[in-house]
Amino acid sequence: MASKETVLSAAKQFVTFINKTPSPFHAVNEVRQRLVSNGFCELKEADHWTIKPLQKYFVTRNQSTIIAFAVGGKYQPGNGFSIVGAHTDSPCLKVKPISKITKAGYLMVGVECYGGGIWHTWFDRDLTVGGRVFVKTDIGIESRLVHVQRPILRIPNIAIHLMRDHNESFGPNKESHLCPVLATAVQVSLQGGAKADPPKPSETSTQTKSPLAPNYETLADKHNSPLVTIICDQLDIKPEQIIDFELYVADTQPSVIGGALEEFIFSPRLDNLLNAYAACEGLIQACGDESLQHDPNIRMISLFDNEEVGSQSAQGAQSALQEMVLHRLSSGGSQTAFQEAIPKSFMISADQAHAVHPNYSDKHESNHQVALHKGIVVKINSNQRYASTGITVTILREIANLSKVPLQEFVVKNDSPCGSTIGPILSAGLGIPTVDVGAPQLSMHSIREMACITSVYQATELYKGFFLNYPEVYASLQF
Ligand SMILES: [Zn+2]
Incomplete structure (x- = not known):
């Protein structure tokens, strides 16, 4: 032994x-x-x-x-x-190709279910994203890994006061109930829409538009701007450099050794x-x-x-x-x-x-x-x-x-x-x-x-x- x-x-x-x-x-x-x-x-x-x-x-x-x-x-x-x-x-949630959703004043991220997860366990977790981003640079198209370390997303539970049979029959709808919250529209506007929501190419003159930005308008339209901003900050790139990305939603709580006798892995x-x-x-x-x-x-x-x-x-x-x-x-x-x-x-x-x-x-x-x-x-x-x-x-x-x-x-x-x-x-x-x-x-x-x-x-x-x-x-x- x-x-x-x-x-x-x-x-x-x-x-x-x-x-x-x-x-x-x-x-x-x-x-x-x-x-x-x-x-x-x-x-x-x-x-x-x-x-x-x-x-x-x-x-x-x-x-x-x-x-x-x-x-x-x-x-x-x-x-x-x-x-x-x-x-x-x-099994996990993956950010949809067009993830931009706004509901009841919240900026949300549309996600797709990948595999057979126990989806109710994704509620009330401090979530983030990790994956790969295809970036246009001076030398060509690069694939870069990104892993945001702080909790930027959350799928909130419905309060038991509003769903009395919560403990007996909670069965979330995978399309409508499993959508993570990214931000509130109020806070985005308080922090200045300009930074959080970059101007669209149509609002800038064609002369100043970067030649590297064929998909800028599309990408900005596809995802809520705080998400795009975080990805860009992580990779030190501009939104117009992103051609596409594949992002997996993940828990921010780290894997640990657990149990009274340090015998388990919680992960x-x-x-x-x-x-x-x-x-x-x-x-x-x-x-x-x-x-x-x-x-x-x-x-x-x-x-x-x-x-x-x-x-x-x-x-x-x-x-x-x-x-x-x-x-x-x-x-x-x-x-x-x-x-x-x-x-x-x-x-x-x-x-x-x-x-x-x-x-x-x-x-x-x-x-x-x-x-x-x-x-x-x-x-x-x-x-x-x-x-x-x-x-x-x-x-x-x-x-x-x-x-x-x-x-x-x-x-x-x-x-x-x-x-x-x-x-x-x-x-x-x-x-x-x-x-x-x-x-x-x-x-x-x-x-x-x-x-x-x-x-x-x-x-x-x-x-x-x-x-x-x-x-x-x-x-x-x-x-
Ligand atoms: Zn397996």
Whole structure:
């Protein structure tokens, strides 16, 4: 057993990571920075790749999906891939393309629901935005990350005096009741409409209009000016430089270690940044020793966007990206090198799991009540909502044993719906043997979720142990 200090230290590093990642773009950027500082080189999809043994690489798509890999010293085309897959997105509210709304003297921001969030948890939170902004500069069009650190938005609850059945049947309408307040029209005019509401190009002469401002009028019309002003101040740009932006609404309350005994993580986006982070850490740590020299495989992490909305996008797990990367890495060998590599490969599909809820324990199958601290959860579903099979679970048990990480099994009740993951999508598309796992947590898809500190350490150890031991376990199979 690892000491409490070791476990707590791993959890604190994760908390620091998650506090910098209000959007998938930020998550990918943080992963990228960790990889770069550990010797990984960036590849571009559009370039020709020359892959060398013992070298480490990564490639991104849409700035929201990242695949990173380290080439084993004994790798040759046709050998296997040891893959840990996870996702970078979480349910959230996203600022609409035209977000400008004024209601009852309030300046509001129109938002779209992304994924299956528990939306009532977004009420009465101190909210902000994070995402990417496309900026026109002297050298061209740049994509810049933005994360406003102060609470600028709020979705207020309706007082119980005005809704007496609040506690019995609060069911907000996702279009009309979930709209964040940005400011009041009164305050905007008090602070001088000119600063808060920049003049439209039609009010200025065409001679003074910047040649860089083709969308200025459109953008100013699309969003309430205090929001545009804050974004511009953050990035030190002028409104006319903004071509477009993609902003995610996020909680400003930071992720923390919690509980009387400092054993929990109270945090947004545990599903699934916990596994994205642990996969990255596991890969980096596994490449820190000499074992890579003897590895016949390529060690890989694949962190996809858009899992929460079904994975069907250019940067999602349903895209051809995973296959294209594996094909490229199998080229240069025999004509069937790729096909030969598939059965030698293995994927751990890592996504969060449901710990037993003390107040709703009847929602959990009585023999499969997974608990915080008690290990990484193996997810099994005979209806193939999870990709685990007898063979892949057996291989995982061997790896968990070697990694000294305890496992617990989860199946959903027969009368309950079951979530799914990127596991069945990728294993069906590629034929790679896959096991679905995750760390136990509560409050999944709430704006503020809850897990245990042990999860981060155990997940990292398991994924590291998988990279170190999978080729040997595979070689020991007698069938
Ligand atoms: Zn998930």
